[in-house]
Amino acid sequence: MTIHDIKTSRRGFLAGTGLIIGVAIAPKFLSAAQTGVPAGGSGELRPLNAFVKIGTDDTVTVLSKHIEFGQGPFTGLATLVAEELNADWSQMRAVHSPTDNKIYANLAFGLQGTGGSSSIANAYEQMRKAGATAKAMLVAAAAEEWKVPVAEITVEKGRVKHASSGKESDFGALADSAARQTPPADVKLKDPKDFVLIGTELPKLDTQGKINGTAIFTLDITPDNLLVAVVAHPKHFGATVKTFDDGEARKVMGVVDVKQIPQGVAVYADNTFAALKGRDALKVEWDLAKAETRSSQELAAEYIRHFGEPGLEAANTGNVDEAFRKEGLQTVEAEIVFPFLAHAPMEPLDAVFIKAADGSVDIYNGAQFPGFDQQVAAKILGLDEKKVRVNTQLAGGSFGRKAQFGSPYMQEAATTYAAIGGDRPLKHMWTREDDIQGGFYRPMYAHKMRGAIDAEGHITAWEQIIVGQSIMAKADLDQTSVEGASNLPYQIPNLKVTSHNIVLPIPPLWWRSVGHTHTGFAVETFVDELLARVGRDPVEGRLALLDKGSRHAGVLRKAAEMADWGSTLPDGRARGVAVVESFGSFVGQVAEVSVGSDGAPRVHKVWCAVDCGVAVNPNIIKAQMEGGIGYGLGAVLFDAVTLGQGGRIVQSNFHDYRSIRINEMPDVAVEIIKSAEKPTGVGEPGVPPIGPAVANAWRKLTGTPVRQLPIVSVISS
Numbered sequence: 001m002t003i004h005d006i007k008t009s010r011r012g013f014l015a016g017t018g019l020i021i022g023v024a025i026a027p028k029f030l031s032a033a034q035t036g037v038p039a040g041g042s043g044e045l046r047p048l049n050a051f052v053k054i055g056t057d058d059t060v061t062v063l064s065k066h067i068e069f070g071q072g073p074f075t076g077l078a079t080l081v082a083e084e085l086n087a088d089w090s091q092m093r094a095v096h097s098p099t100d101n102k103i104y105a106n107l108a109f110g111l112q113g114t115g116g117s118s119s120i121a122n123a124y125e126q127m128r129k130a131g132a133t134a135k136a137m138l139v140a141a142a143a144e145e146w147k148v149p150v151a152e153i154t155v156e157k158g159r160v161k162h163a164s165s166g167k168e169s170d171f172g173a174l175a176d177s178a179a180r181q182t183p184p185a186d187v188k189l190k191d192p193k194d195f196v197l198i199g200t201e202l203p204k205l206d207t208q209g210k211i212n213g214t215a216i217f218t219l220d221i222t223p224d225n226l227l228v229a230v231v232a233h234p235k236h237f238g239a240t241v242k243t244f245d246d247g248e249a250r251k252v253m254g255v256v257d258v259k260q261i262p263q264g265v266a267v268y269a270d271n272t273f274a275a276l277k278g279r280d281a282l283k284v285e286w287d288l289a290k291a292e293t294r295s296s297q298e299l300a301a302e303y304i305r306h307f308g309e310p311g312l313e314a315a316n317t318g319n320v321d322e323a324f325r326k327e328g329l330q331t332v333e334a335e336i337v338f339p340f341l342a343h344a345p346m347e348p349l350d351a352v353f354i355k356a357a358d359g360s361v362d363i364y365n366g367a368q369f370p371g372f373d374q375q376v377a378a379k380i381l382g383l384d385e386k387k388v389r390v391n392t393q394l395a396g397g398s399f400g401r402k403a404q405f406g407s408p409y410m411q412e413a414a415t416t417y418a419a420i421g422g423d424r425p426l427k428h429m430w431t432r433e434d435d436i437q438g439g440f441y442r443p444m445y446a447h448k449m450r451g452a453i454d455a456e457g458h459i460t461a462w463e464q465i466i467v468g469q470s471i472m473a474k475a476d477l478d479q480t481s482v483e484g485a486s487n488l489p490y491q492i493p494n495l496k497v498t499s500h501n502i503v504l505p506i507p508p509l510w511w512r513s514v515g516h517t518h519t520g521f522a523v524e525t526f527v528d529e530l531l532a533r534v535g536r537d538p539v540e541g542r543l544a545l546l547d548k549g550s551r552h553a554g555v556l557r558k559a560a561e562m563a564d565w566g567s568t569l570p571d572g573r574a575r576g577v578a579v580v581e582s583f584g585s586f587v588g589q590v591a592e593v594s595v596g597s598d599g600a601p602r603v604h605k606v607w608c609a610v611d612c613g614v615a616v617n618p619n620i621i622k623a624q625m626e627g628g629i630g631y632g633l634g635a636v637l638f639d640a641v642t643l644g645q646g647g648r649i650v651q652s653n654f655h656d657y658r659s660i661r662i663n664e665m666p667d668v669a670v671e672i673i674k675s676a677e678k679p680t681g682v683g684e685p686g687v688p689p690i691g692p693a694v695a696n697a698w699r700k701l702t703g704t705p706v707r708q709l710p711i712v713s714v715i716s717s
Contacts, residue, residue, distance in 0.1 A: 018175035019054040019137060051097060052081050052130045054138070058158070058172030060087050062127070063097035066119040067368050068206055069345075069395035069402070070627075071683040072620035073119040075204045077127050079616055080120075083197045084131030084190060088158035091171070094205050096392040120616050120679045121584065125189070132187035134178075138171060141178035192614065192676065201619035206394065218350045218393045221364050223425045226352075227256060228275045229416045230429055232265040232282050235648050236291040237439055238505030241265060241284060248281040258282070259419040263412045268420055272429065292505045293647035296444070296640075300337050303446035303467040303502065307335075311465060311498030312477040314486035318494030323452055323461035330453040332533055334526055337708045338468075338518045339640035341442035341511050342657060347396025348435040349409045353417040354425045360387040361422070365413075366395025368402035376407040380414040381422070399512040399631070401440065408440070408507070436657050437649045441641055442511030443469035443502075445481075447522040452494075457534035459545070461494040464522070469508040470501040480510065484519035484580065484688070489552045490527060490545035512631060513684040516582040520688030521636070521695065521709075524578040528696045529705060538577050538696065539565050551611045552579050554673055555588035558609035562671055563590040573604070576696030578689040584680030585612040586673075587625070589689040591666070593697035600712045601698050603633060603666040606690065610670065613677035621682045622670040628686025629668055634660035636691035637712050 051063040062081050066073040074094035082092050135155055142160045143150045146167050154161050161168040192198075209215035234240070244265050246258040254274025259266045265284055269275035294302070324331065351365035361381060367373045370390040378388040395402060402409075413428040420426065430438065445468035452461035464485050470478035477499055479486070486497045511517055531541035539560045546553045556579045563575065572594050579588040588609045596602035608625050615621055638658050642650045651657040695706040708714050 018056050018172075019134060019178040020051055052085075052127075052134050054134060054171050054175045054178070056172045056175050058091060058170045059093050060085065060091045060134075060171065061093040061095060064094050065097050065123070067096065067366065067370075067392055067395060067398075067402075068094070069366060069368075069398050071119070071624060072204060072617065073123075074206050075202060075620060076120045076616050077123055078205055079197050079202060080123065080127035081131035081134075083195060084128045084187075085135045086155040086157065086196075087131075087171070089197065089202055091158050092205060098389070098391070118583075118681060119683075121613075121681055124614075124616075124679050128189050129187055132189055133183055136184045136187055137178040137181040138174050140181040141174045142167075142169060144181075145174070145177060198614065198616050199618065202617055204620065210394075215394055217347060217396060218352060218365050218427075219347070221352045221393070221427070223352070223354055225424050227268050227270070227420065227424045227426045228272045228429060229266050229268045229420070229426055230272075230275045230279050230431065230434075231261065231263055231412060231416060232267070232279050232284055233263065233434060233438065234284075234286045234291070235437065236286065236288055236293065237507070237647070237649075238291040239286040239288050240290070242287040243285045245283040248283070249278040252278040252281055254278075257420060259416075261412070261415045261419055263415065266416045266419060268426075275429075276431070290505065291647060292643065295644055295647065296339065296642040299444060299504075299643070300446060303337070303444070303500075304335065304448075306467045306500040306502075307446075307448045307465050309500070311467075311500045313497075314466075314477055314479075314482040314499050315488070315495055315497040317496075318461075320461050320463050320494045320496040323494040324450070324463075326452075326454070326460075328455045329460070330533060332449075332451045332453070332526075332530055334447075334449040334529065334705065335707060336447045336449070336522050336525070338445040338447075338521070339642065339709060340444050340506070341517070341635055341639055342436050342438075342641050342651075343397075343399040343401035343440075343442075343509075343511060344436065344654075344657060344659065345395075345397030345399055345401055348432055349402070349413075349430040349438075350428060351410065351413040352425065352427045353413070353422065355422050358387075359383075360389065362389045362391055363410075364391045364393055365410075366398075366402060367392045368395070368398055369404065369407065372405060372407045373410040376410045377414040380411065381418055400442075400510040400514070401435075404440065404509060432654070433652045436641070436651055436653060439507040440509035441506065442517055443471065443506075443508040445518045447518065449522060449526045451526065451530045453530060453534055457536065459490075459492050459527075459530050462488065462490075462492045462496070464497045465500070466497070466519070466522075467500040468502060468518075469504055469506070471508045471510055471514070474501065480515045482519065483515040484582065485523055488523065489550070489579075489581065490542070491547070492545070512628070513582050513687040516580055516684075516688040517635075520578070520580040520582070521691045524580065524689065524692030525695050525699075525706060528576070528578075528692070528699070532699075537566075542577070542579065551586040551673075552581060552588075555579060555586045555609040555611050557588075558671055558673060559588035559590050559607050562607040562609060562669055563592075563605075565590065572701075574697045574700035576693045576698070576700065578692035578696065580685070580688040580692075582685045582688055585610060585682060585685040587611075587685045587689050589629070589693045591690065591693035591697055593694055593701065595701055600715055601637060601694055603664075603694055606666050606668045606693070608668060608670045608686065608689075609673060610682065610685070611673035611675055611677075612682050612685070613675050613679040615672045615675075616679055618672055621672055624682040625670045625686040626668045628684065629690045630660050630665055632687035632690040633664075633666070633694065634658070635687075636694060636709055637664075638710050640710050640713060 255278040267278040
């Protein structure tokens with residue numbers, strides 16, 4: 001395979017024949033200065049950053065402005081286009097859109113970047129309009145060619161027809177003439193009752209290539225004369241290179257060079273094996289003067305000390321202090337500690353750099369925020385941004401890992417490339433060990449909960465203190481630390497939530513479902529304890545605290561109905577329930593759990609109800625719920641990145657930071673609530689409820705609430 005087999009440039013794409021529809025998608029809150037686009041009316045045309053191309057071969061290609069790493073935007077965006085275009089699903093294709101224009105470089109997030117489960121929510125109307133515009137232009141071309149009124153032409157399953165004359169055509173035959181039509185200023189979108197494709201279980205467009213091996217990932221890109229580079233990183237966060245001896249590394253056959261860079265020591269070789277062997281042969285002395293040298297246990301103790309200090313106010317309704325002073329109350333308290341979590345996607349970070357004859361550079365990687373990667377690489381390489389092209393590849397997962405403002409991974413990759421001179425193509429790679437020990441974790445958090453119950457069994461007061469790093473590096477309140485707690489869905493008259501931001505040299509990052517990873521667990525296990533204290537059923541007790549018509553209540557009722565909540569269970573089993581809203585989607589889950597032969601939880605069945613607005617593709621929604629349940633279950637049972645004695649990172653690979661195994665995956669049933677609301681995200685919301693649902697069942701089985709995660713490591717200790 002040569003690089004030319006897989007290279008797709010914006011110029012090359014636009015040079016093809018056929019009809020191309022562009023949709024300007026700059027958010028309304030961006031100024032002309034931010035986007036580099038005139039405000040409108042006259043002057044330079046607004047850059048087109050989402051496209052639909054109808055080829056003369058009758059294919060309809062959607063350029064996805066969101067990265068495809070398994071969560072389904074290729075299929076989802078194509079569904080939106082095909083619905084309004086009245087295309088046949090067999091015509092549809094999808095590829096990543098290019099990034100070489102100003103608007104991408106200035107604001108990738110929400111445009112081509114994908115974060116916060118935003119793909120379909122962000123594109124729902126945009127891509128439907130693109131499809132409707134393409135249809136209108138095809139119809140106009142047919143009317144002109146057949147000399148019939150536009151109103152008499154219909155489009156159905158990829159065919160343009162005129163009933164009275166019997167004339168009809170596929171899209172491809174009309175594509176060139178359609179491209180010469182003036183796009184309509186406005187198009188009318190379908191009424192949802194007329195949807196044909198939206199809401200049906202269409203097969204994913206990227207599945208076949210991943211099954212037969214034709215799908216291209218960054219690892220597959222191997223141009224001639226390729227160098228491979230790996231970097232030796234410190235085992236303590238914040239450490240830097242003091243001295244290094246590369247004598248033995250340079251003796252390894254295939255090693256080409258060794259360079260110190262700010263992130264560590266880079267080893268360059270003719271192949272991956274030599275690069276890794278060379279790195280193993282390095283002797284590096286690290287400077288720990290600014291490194292984190294405390295253990296996870298010491299950090300947890302430090303966090304807990306903050307419980308007694310004033311914090312940043314996130315919510316304060318009623319009068320919590322006065323409510324707790326009333327006589328005749330039962331009070332319940334809990335402290336919960338959450339570990340650092342790595343993302344551990346199947347594909348670790350990698351990038352390929354190739355210099356063109358004109359001195360420009362092509363970068364190939366699974367870029368979640370390609371605009372930021374372009375900016376960072378251009379600055380490090382000393383090039384104009386127009387001379388750096390980021391070619392987004394399929395990616396093997398992310399879960400937040402590839403979504404970083406400032407692109408710290410690209411800083412390392414581009415610095416490694418620049419240090420060697422860039423005469424040969426270079427592939428910069430992280431191994432699994434680099435990934436697990438590389439930081440940018442879901443931060444460690446500690447929660448203190450306090451609840452008051454009056455003589456009638458009503459929860460009258462709730463206080464929650466949250467301690468952890470600010471993912472957004474804020475000195476003031478970081479909403480990502482308190483989301484799901486500060487907007488508690490339960491109607492409790494006195495509520496107070498405060499937060500403490502801890503500063504560490506350990507780089508934090510959002511992890512699949514961000515703050516809800518810990519707030520969802522803390523809230524849903526604590527409300528379960530409060531209800532149990534007064535003998536209330538976990539489902540009925542929650543429903544009494546929720547607005548009767550709320551979407552929270554809707555998914556909770558549905559999950560309970562699916563599980564036949566209250567029915568007799570097999571001996572030795574218990575069920576737990578949880579309901580969490582995240583990223584605009586509402587998910588209720590019931591988990592059936594037993595004590596396994598090893599003394600750890602065994603999760604047999606999970607019932608999941610999801611309300612994510614209009615269900616564009618139920619097949620993808622169900623898959624994302626199932627995947628989120630498996631991912632979240634692995635984390636709550638097994639996963640933690642810990643710092644050992646002296647702050648050294650303990651875990652390194654899947655043997656000690658392990659995923660859930662296939663025999664441990666429960667049977668999962670998913671039902672989607674029918675809704676007319678605009679679609680919301682599904683990539684993350686399946687994760688938060690599974691942990692507390694399992695923990696609540698575990699408390700019923702054992703009588704012991706879960707106060708520290710992961711559950712299995714606590715049991716084994």
